[in-house]
Amino acid sequence: xxxxxxxxxxxxxxxxxxxxxxxxxxxxxxxxxxxxxxxxxxxxxxxxxxxxxxxxxxxxxxxxxxxxxxxxxxxxxxxxxxxxxxxxxxxxxxxxxxxxxxxxxxxxxxxxxxxxxxxxxxxxxxxxxxxxxxxxxxxxxxxxxxxxxxxxxxxxxxxxxxxxxxxxxxxxxxxxxxxxxxxxxxxxxxxxxxxxxxxxxxxxxxxxxxxxxxxxxxxxxxxxxxxxxxxxxxxxxxxxxxxxxxxxxxxxxxxxxxxxxxxxxxxxxxxxxxxxxxxxxxxxxxxxxxxxxxxxxxxxxxxxxxxxxxxxxxxxxxxxxxxxxxxxxxxxxxxxxxxxxxxxxxxxxxxxxxxxxxxxxxxxxxxxxxxxxxxxxxxxxxxxxxxxxxxxxxxxxxxxxxxxxxxxxxxxxxxxxxxxxxxxxxxxxxxxxxxxxxxxxxxxxxxxxx
Amino acid sequence: xxxxxxxxxxxxxxxxxxxxxxxxxxxxxxxxxxxxxxxxxxxxxxxxxxxxxxxxxxxxxxxxxxxxxxxxxxxxxxxxxxxxxxxxxxxxxxxxxxxxxxxxxxxxxxxxxxxxxxxxxxxxxxxxxxxxxxxxxxxxxxxxxxxxxxxxxxxxxxxxxxxxxxxxxxxxxxxxxxxxxxxxxxxxxxxxxxxxxxxxxxxxxxxxxxxxxxxxxxxxxxxxxxxxxxxxxxxxxxxxxxxxxxxxxxxxxxxxxxxxxxxxxxxxxxxxxxxxxxxxxxxxxxxxxxxxxxxxxxxxxxxxxxxxxxxxxxxxxxxxxxxxxxxxxxxxxxxx
Numbered sequence: 062x063x064x065x066x067x068x069x070x071x072x073x074x075x076x077x078x079x080x081x082x083x084x085x086x087x088x089x090x091x092x093x094x095x096x097x098x099x100x101x102x103x104x105x106x107x108x109x110x111x112x113x114x115x116x117x118x119x120x121x122x123x124x125x126x127x128x129x130x131x132x133x134x135x136x137x138x139x140x141x142x143x144x145x146x147x148x149x150x151x152x153x154x155x156x157x158x159x160x161x162x163x164x165x166x167x168x169x170x171x172x173x174x175x176x177x178x179x180x181x182x183x184x185x186x187x188x189x190x191x192x193x194x195x196x197x198x199x200x201x202x203x204x205x206x207x208x209x210x211x212x213x214x215x216x217x218x219x220x221x222x223x224x225x226x227x228x229x230x231x232x233x234x235x236x237x238x239x240x241x242x243x244x245x246x247x248x249x250x251x252x253x254x255x256x257x258x259x260x261x262x263x264x265x266x267x268x269x270x271x272x273x274x275x276x277x278x279x280x281x282x283x284x285x286x287x288x289x290x291x292x293x294x295x296x297x298x299x300x301x302x303x304x305x306x307x308x309x310x311x312x313x314x315x316x317x318x319x320x321x322x323x324x325x326x327x328x329x330x331x332x333x334x335x336x337x338x339x340x341x342x343x344x345x346x347x348x349x350x351x352x353x354x355x356x357x358x359x360x361x362x363x364x365x366x367x368x369x370x371x372x373x374x375x376x377x378x379x380x381x382x383x384x385x386x387x388x389x390x391x392x393x394x395x396x397x398x399x400x401x402x403x404x405x406x407x408x409x410x411x412x413x414x415x416x417x418x419x420x421x422x423x424x425x426x427x428x429x430x431x432x433x434x435x436x437x438x439x440x441x442x443x444x445x446x447x448x449x450x451x452x453x454x455x456x457x458x459x460x461x462x463x464x465x466x467x468x469x470x471x472x473x474x475x476x477x478x479x480x481x482x483x484x485x486x487x488x489x490x491x492x493x494x495x496x497x498x499x500x501x502x503x504x505x506x507x508x509x510x511x
Numbered sequence: 512x513x514x515x516x517x518x519x520x521x522x523x524x525x526x527x528x529x530x531x532x533x534x535x536x537x538x539x540x541x542x543x544x545x546x547x548x549x550x551x552x553x554x555x556x557x558x559x560x561x562x563x564x565x566x567x568x569x570x571x572x573x574x575x576x577x578x579x580x581x582x583x584x585x586x587x588x589x590x591x592x593x594x595x596x597x598x599x600x601x602x603x604x605x606x607x608x609x610x611x612x613x614x615x616x617x618x619x620x621x622x623x624x625x626x627x628x629x630x631x632x633x634x635x636x637x638x639x640x641x642x643x644x645x646x647x648x649x650x651x652x653x654x655x656x657x658x659x660x661x662x663x664x665x666x667x668x669x670x671x672x673x674x675x676x677x678x679x680x681x682x683x684x685x686x687x688x689x690x691x692x693x694x695x696x697x698x699x700x701x702x703x704x705x706x707x708x709x710x711x712x713x714x715x716x717x718x719x720x721x722x723x724x725x726x727x728x729x730x731x732x733x734x735x736x737x738x739x740x741x742x743x744x745x746x747x748x749x750x751x752x753x754x755x756x757x758x759x760x761x762x763x764x765x766x767x768x769x770x771x772x773x774x775x776x777x778x779x780x781x782x783x784x785x786x787x788x789x790x791x792x793x794x795x796x797x798x799x800x801x802x803x804x805x806x807x808x809x810x811x812x813x814x815x816x817x818x819x820x821x822x823x824x825x826x827x828x829x830x831x832x833x834x835x836x837x838x839x840x841x842x843x844x845x846x847x
Contacts, residue, residue: 073836078533242533313837327840399525404532411527425532432526433534438596439638441540443779444730448786453836455784458828475835483531490540491638497529 071304072314074451076484078307078405080281081242084364084371090249092178092375093388095171099379100152100162101127101138105418106209107216108134113163119146123172124355127163136207136217136419141357141377144168152416155382155401155408162416165379178375181348181358182254188295191263196222199268199350206349207356207419212236212310212339213402215420218346221336222268230269230336234319235262235276237285237340238303238310241403243425246360247340249373251278251285254344255292261343263296264350269336274298276340277319281305307405308482312337314451326478341422356419363389367396367426376417383413385424397432400425405483438491446485446495452478456485460498468509471502479503538727543779544597546728550719551604551774557715558608558708561674565612566708570604572616576623577603584632598637602626605645605774608709609767609813610652612675613667614659618652625651642821643781649814662810665705679706680765681810684757693756699764709774710767720773729777732789733796737772738763740797748805755805762801771800771813781821788824788831795820 104110111128115121121140129137147164154160172180204219235258239247251258259276266274276293278286280302290300303309303318313324315337322333330337338346341360348354357378364371369390376385382399386392392399400407401415404425446456455474462471479499486495558566581599585592594600603623610619626648634640653660662682670676680694694704702712709716723729745762749755762768767775776782776796783792796816803812 076535078535317836323837326835326837328837397524397526398528398532400530400532404530406530407532408530409525409527409532411525413525427532432532433536435534435539435541438540438593439636441543441638441779442782442784443540443543443728444784444789445538445727447784447833448727451836453833455832457784474832475839477840478835478837487531487533488535488538490535490538490543492534492539494529496531500529 070301070318071306071309072317072451074449074453074484075306075308075314076449076487077305078242078487080305081364082245082248082281084243084245085362085373086245086248088372090178090253090360090373090375091388092174093377093380093385095142095167095173096377096380096384098144098147098164098166099141099377100150100164100381100416101141101379102152102154102160102162102416102418103128103138104158104160105138105215105378105420106136107214108132108136110160111135111138113149113161115146115163117146117148120144120168121146121165124357127165134217134220136209136219137205138207138378139355139357140165141379142167143171152414153412154415154418155410157408162379177358180352180354181375182257182344186256186260186347187351188260191260191267194264194267194350196268196270199264199346202350202353203346206345206354208342208345208349209356209419210339211341211345211359211419211422213406213420213422215418218342222265228331229334230271230331231334232273232275232320233262233266233269233271234315234330234335234337235274235340235343236310236312236315236337237276237278237282237289238315239282240279240307240310241405241407241422243364244362244403244423245364246362246373246423248282248285250340250344250360251282252288255288257344257347258340259289259292259296259298259343260351261345261347262298262338264346265336265338265343271336275319276300277303277315279303279305279309307484308451308480311451311480311482313480326475359417359419359421361385361417361421362423363426364423365426366428366431367393367399369393378417378419380417381413382410382415382417382424385417386413386426392426393428395428395430396426397429398427400427405487406481433492435492437493440491440493443490445488445490449484449488451482451484452480454479456495456499457493459502460493460495463498463502468502468505472506476502476506541596543728544601546723546726547601547774548597548604550723551608551709553715553718554608554709554712554770554774555604557702557712561702561711562612562708563672568616569610569612569614569619569708570607573607573610573619573623574600574603576620577606577627580624580627584628588632588636590636593637596637599627602631602644602648606648608770609645609649609707611660611665611707613664614652614656618656618659621655622648622652638780640780641824643775643778643817646775646814646817646821650818653814674703674705677705679810680704680761681804684755684761684765685810693761696760696764699761707767710770713764713769716769716773720769723773723777729773730779730782730786730789732786733777733782733793734772736790736793737776737797738768740794741768741801742797744798744801748801752805757804762804766804766811767813768797768800771796771817775813775817776820781824783824783827783831785828785831785833787833788827791827791831792820792824795823
């Protein structure tokens with residue numbers, strides 16, 4: 062059922078940043094030893110924050126609910142280690158938000174090492190009988206397990222999977238593009254745990270009533286493509302190879318590349334009958350539905366010239382970033398910038414005590430030599446940003462309007478449609494902080510319309 | 512008792528900055544300007560081959576004056592002189608190549624000061640100017656030293672180089688009613704004719720220009736549509752006046768059209784942003800060049816064509832805002 066090997070599909074515009082996958086793509090997922098403590102943030106998703114439901118000094122087991130919210134768009138958080146709850150604290154997440162955390166000090170028997178790995182990816186995954194599971198049951202399991210999109214946006218999965226009767230979905234796209242340079246967590250997952258990913262994809266399709274499932278993988282991951290193609294036919298899933306181009310993993314761009322459908326401005330893939338799910342989210346859904354396990358751990362990459370032993374790690378949510386870096390051999394002497402996520406859309410981190418969240422796909426650690434020393438100059442209106450913008454915008458115009466506080470003007474250039482992928486600033490010969498300026502304009506416009 | 516000095520364990524200094532944290536490595540504003548200078552090498556080479564020391568002197572004077580003017584006007588504006596961005600050197604080089612070999616040195620120097628001062632610094636420096644600085648300088652000296660830049664100025668009967676005793680092709684076409692032998696198309700293409708320093712060889716402009724487009728330091732749409740616009744206008748001009756000695760190919764290869772299409776019109780600052788805008792701009796330049804050649808008393812129309820199209824570039828930008836991927840937010844959905 063996999064696609065004939067035609068030319069790789071793609072989307073208009075975009076850029077080709079250095080791929081930098083060599084750091085960790087051939088390093089198997091390693092389980093991080095149970096830390097002495099974790100700090101579970103009560104807000105790790107798009108939506109309402111959770112309230113703690115465990116008291117200080119209570120004993121919790123792995124997977125116990127630690128916080129939940131009544132609001133429909135939210136996701137509960139769970140204990141990622143067994144231990145004793147400490148007094149609530151506050152942490153600054155890489156995106157700059159201050160959130161309440163529930164610290165847990167490790168105590169008692171822990172699930173760790175190979176057993177933890179197997180609980181996530183090993184063992185038997187039923188290929189039959191998936192179609193007998195009621196859609197409502199899948200949605201409920203996703204909600205209870207606290208699943209959120211693990212590709213970055215962290216939108217609660219149970220909300221995405223319950224689209225309502227008026228919007229029929231015919232296709233599920235499984236996003237295995239991982240177009241961000243340096244990151245290899247999704248690639249490792251596809252190579253080591255193809256079965257849970259694909260079973261999870263089946264469950265997504267079952268939940269939304271889609272008939273067709275396509276896994277989209279960038280052409281620079283031949284091993285992952287081969288492994289997925291080995292397993293996919295049994296489940297009636299297609300594997301589509303897409304061009305290695307940034308931002309191929311952006312939802313609208315992936316929908317266009319694989320299905321040639323254009324998501325209208327300001328709408329969701331849902332509006333063209335598509336649900337897009339990241340490979341890690343799919344695997345987590347399989348685990349939630351078939352094993353009743355909540356989202357307590359995730360795979361993240363720690364890579365770049367700034368770490369001594371780049372690795373892909375299976376880490377508990379709430380692990381300190383500094384501990385993840387230590388697990389990858391620690392910082393090198395010339396480490397210069399730690400980025401939560403990939404270098405294109407990730408946030409640089411000043412506070413390495415920040416906890417890993419459900420959306421932390423990795424840490425990119427750049428050395429001084431990776432950083433650009435070119436000074437910012439005046440815009441020469443070369444239009445490179447226009448040529449590369451995957452949303453077809455005029456980035457320099459929006460940024461200029463933002464610089465002068467002309468918010469309506471920025472809006473008239475469709476600032477709201479910007480996905481902040483960073484292609485414009487990547488390509489800008491004058492090194493203007495285009496994305497940052499557009500972000501400001503978007504925030505102002507959102508406030509004005511609110 | 513001396514206090515123990517406080518020891519801080521050496522740790523890497525971590526920097527924070529907004530993303531993206533990677534930038535394209537071989538493409539900077541400075542590199543774009545360096546590309547233009549590099550692309551001008553074949554053009555300058557042909558100029559030196561044909562006009563010998565006249566070319567060397569003219570280009571050197573213009574570049575030096577442009578750099579001096581940039582330093583001076585930056586000082587007046589209490590800014591650091593951005594000579595290292597190479598934009599002033601590019602302006603000087605293009606101005607020099609657009610002048611006749613016979614123009615006295617002070618024409619080039621004054622032109623360069625006008626280019627940088629009136630054309631760029633007055634608007635706020637690099638990136639802020641509306642008009643192509645080199646063409647502002649060229650227009651200034653065209654008016655101020657009309658005799659030194661008229662068609663007749665290119666010809667000196669006593670010149671040592673034989674080519675300098677011949678009229679420029681476009682002056683020939685303009686000055687006489689029929690019955691003149693224009694140079695063949697092949698010399699026009701190669702550049703073995705009299706004219707402004709950089710304009711004579713379409714081939715050299717093409718070589719440098721293709722490099723610029725390949726490097727993406729110039730937008731390919733502009734030269735393509737400039738040449739298309741000129742060709743279209745030339746076809747119309749030939750239909751209206753079949754007796755004209757200028758065929759369509761003469762229009763393309765004679766005068767400064769190739770130089771204009773690849774090096775002047777492509778100035779990013781003064782040309783539109785979007786591909787569609789660039790096409791409109793280029794087509795307009797091409798049409799205007801031929802229009803001025805055929806209808807005005809000037810033999811060549813590049814300077815005014817560029818300045819006119821520069822003046823409408825903001826309008827073109829406004830009228831050619833690309834349609835976003837998936838359409839604007841306000842549009843109702845339903846696309847499939």
